[in-house]
Amino acid sequence: MSQSAESEATPTGGAQANRADTTLVVVTGLSGGGRSTVARALENVGFYVVDNLPQALMIEMAELVFAAGGAARRAAMVLDVRSRAFSTDLAGAIRALKERGFQPQVVFVEADDDVLIRRFESVRRSHPLQGEGRLADGIAVERGLLEEARDLADVIIDTSQLNVNQLRRRVEELFGGEDARRLRVTVLSFGFKYGLPPDADFVLDARFLPNPYWVPELREHTGRKPDVSRYVLGQDGAEAFVxxxxxxxxxxxxxxxxxxxxxxxxxxxxxxxxxxxxAIAEELASRLRAARLAANAQHRDLGRE
Structure with a gap:
């Protein structure tokens, strides 16, 4: 048996370890959600990106990346419902990659319906699945097709409140470091009156603390200002909370x-x-970094008031 055939026949041991060293990112999500921006950002941090890849070619693409070796073993596959070969069995394709020894990471991009509608209308494009119906009809069909893909995702990025540069920075923070396999923590501040972040793993409620809004000299400043931060972190319970x-x-x-x-x-x-x-998000991210975790603070609703 040849060495290459032996590697294919034995998905454990050295061959599996080598394939696990290959960084594969699978990007999918809603049309208008920002897949193209994610793809460009991945290219910026050294990924080889294949857009609109038929799902049936995922394994072949992964093997080509593996065979390339060295720094070339960083690739992203962007799956699009516009492809005639698109299948809703993304779970099966991911399982097949894992059986070969790969460890793909799935990124799913989405946005609220009203945001997607505005984006399509601004460029005067129809939704690829709307047919003779309305934009909202096409979005609803696509959400149904991608429901399982969303459940599989390692990271979900809601782009409703992100501009192109913010989304690019988010992707570069996630995949730009040398140790892309390390757990990365995003501490995201938000306002409850604007809704919960849909991608949150933990939700912390800081509303038990006195609001600096009611302090005239602090009202117009943000939690990034030292005076506001000291006020917030100096309140009873704040230290224990963080x-x-x-x-x-x-x-x-x-x-x-x-x-x-x-x-x-x-x-x-x-x-x-x-x-x-x-203020709490900045302090929590700082303490996590001090504990040698890869953490950064982001602020979803800063500037909306």
Whole structure:
């Protein structure tokens, strides 16, 4: 038996380990959600990106990337319902890759219906699945087709409140580092009055703390300002709140990594997402970094008030 045939016949051991070293990202999601921006961002951090790849060719593409070796073993496959070969059995395709020894990471992009409609109308395009119906009809059909793909995702990016540059930075933060397999924690501040972040793994409520909005000299500033941060973090219970969640995330992160989770979103909310949640998110991310976790703070609703 030849060496290449032996590798194919034995999906364990050295061949499997080598394939596991190949970084494969599968990008899918709703039309208008930002797949093209994600693809360009991945190219910016050194990925070889294949757009509109038929699902039937995923294994062949993965093997080509594996055979290339070296730095070329970083590839992204963008799956699109516009492809005639598109299938809803993404779960089966992912399982087939894993049986070969690969460890694909699935990224799913989405947005609210009203946002998607505005995006299509702004470029005067029809939805690929709307047929003779309305834009909303095509979006609904696509959501149904991609329901299982969304459930499989390692990371879900809701782009409703993100512009192109914010989405690009998000992708580069997730995949741009040398250790892309390490658990990455995003501490995301938000305002409850604008809705919960749909991709949150933990939701923390900072509304038990006094609101700097009612302090005239702090009202117009944000939680990033030292005066506001000191005010928030100096309140009774704030220190224990941050420390408790820093400890919880630190204690659970090894388990998440063992189970193959690469991205963790910790959402910290207050009323408007301007003062308390921002200060807490910055402090929590700082403490997680001090504990040697890959953590960054992002602020979804900053600037909306």
């Amino acid at each position: 420390e408790t969640y820093a400890q919880l995330i630190g204690d659970t992160s090894p388990g998440f990594e063992r189970e193959g989770k690469r991205y963790l979103t910790v959402a910290v909310g207050c009323t408007g997402g301007k003062h308390r949640s921002v």
